[in-house]
Amino acid sequence: MKIGITCYPTYGGSGVVATELGKALANRGHEIHFISSSMPFRLSHIAGNIFFHEVNVQSYPLFEYPPYTLSLTSKMVDIAKHAGLDLMHVHYAIPHATSAVMARQILATEGVHMPVVTTLHGTDITLIGQDPSFAPVVTWSINESDGVTAVSNYLRQETYDHFDIDNGIEVIPNFIDTERFFRQNKEHFKQALCPNGEKVIAHVSNFRPVKNAQQVVEIFHRLREDDLPVKLLLVGDGPDRVPSERKARDLGVYDDIRFLGKQDPVEEILSIADVFLMPSGSETFGLAALEAMACDVPVVASNVGGLPELVEDGETGFLCELDDIDAFEEACRRLLVDEDLHTRMSDAARSRAEDTFDIRQIVPHYERYYEKVRENLLESVG
Numbered sequence: 001m002k003i004g005i006t007c008y009p010t011y012g013g014s015g016v017v018a019t020e021l022g023k024a025l026a027n028r029g030h031e032i033h034f035i036s037s038s039m040p041f042r043l044s045h046i047a048g049n050i051f052f053h054e055v056n057v058q059s060y061p062l063f064e065y066p067p068y069t070l071s072l073t074s075k076m077v078d079i080a081k082h083a084g085l086d087l088m089h090v091h092y093a094i095p096h097a098t099s100a101v102m103a104r105q106i107l108a109t110e111g112v113h114m115p116v117v118t119t120l121h122g123t124d125i126t127l128i129g130q131d132p133s134f135a136p137v138v139t140w141s142i143n144e145s146d147g148v149t150a151v152s153n154y155l156r157q158e159t160y161d162h163f164d165i166d167n168g169i170e171v172i173p174n175f176i177d178t179e180r181f182f183r184q185n186k187e188h189f190k191q192a193l194c195p196n197g198e199k200v201i202a203h204v205s206n207f208r209p210v211k212n213a214q215q216v217v218e219i220f221h222r223l224r225e226d227d228l229p230v231k232l233l234l235v236g237d238g239p240d241r242v243p244s245e246r247k248a249r250d251l252g253v254y255d256d257i258r259f260l261g262k263q264d265p266v267e268e269i270l271s272i273a274d275v276f277l278m279p280s281g282s283e284t285f286g287l288a289a290l291e292a293m294a295c296d297v298p299v300v301a302s303n304v305g306g307l308p309e310l311v312e313d314g315e316t317g318f319l320c321e322l323d324d325i326d327a328f329e330e331a332c333r334r335l336l337v338d339e340d341l342h343t344r345m346s347d348a349a350r351s352r353a354e355d356t357f358d359i360r361q362i363v364p365h366y367e368r369y370y371e372k373v374r375e376n377l378l379e380s381v382g
Contacts, residue, residue, distance in 0.1 A: 002031040002084055007091040009040040013287045014121035017174050018091040019043050024363045026050045033083055035075055053079050069095040076103035080114050087370055089117045097141035115146035115377040122284035125159050139163045147373035152306030155284040170369055174285045175362035178354050181267045181294035190272040198229040199336050202273035204288040207238030212279045214247050221251040222329045232257045270295035275335050279328055286310050290357055293349035300331045316349040
């Protein structure tokens, strides 16, 4: 198949999933056309059957804000016609699904029938989409899509609860390449950061307030107060990074924390971690936690959103009630001091990543769904 993929190109879960899906589909023989405002973060190279098309937004004095949605629509129409796309798969409801549906309608007037599959990832439903100024557009874009998927049962239900949706939603979870994400031998790296054999807690996020990075620092501080030999690695960047650094200084633990910023080979960092800490206020899936699990790292996370569908409480890690700092501290402590418990949960985390969320299981699910959507559209147009 010839498949168009549109996603946000920046550092973030939806862009990572979309890019990795496109690369995996290309490896299975499909022709993939990425259509985005810039090169997606994880798209490191263009292969023989992977193409990138940049959306250029023209600036006119008439427009105070450049009309990206319309520029994207026009680019989708152009690529669909000249590349002969069989299907357009867009990640995020707005503006990507909106543009894709408009592109499909334009193409239909020229006798070209291109189905649109929309994947919902999270804040397009739980935050942005519920803004009254966007809700009608989100609802229309989802209902007009030929196929809709969500990355968790939680997100599927949230969509039905908050929007007037009459379209079906297929749950296809996020995935991990377990051949890339596995526990590597990085003892030299760990020795450099932990010269006295300290354990390592890791946190990876975009440092938005909802990720509760300052709580990570607070939990770490409590563990250090009890003289546990442990270091903290914070990976990523965003608006809450500076406040987290300030909190670390105020609590006197800054010297035991490494703020590493954005890192692409995050699996190398996860390979020296003993616990992955995710006290988020909202997670529709928890891709960073899955990456940690694939690297044999037990997860201590909030019992919110889609995380219970990923982390098996008491098996692959622990789920704690939101904002219960005492519970997070105790869960981390148990994993740091009980070697048998840690080994059992590490093994279980890796097994769950391999058995349930490996990319080689999830990509065929998308392929089957694409075929179903294409057949339904072709039947409807006669």
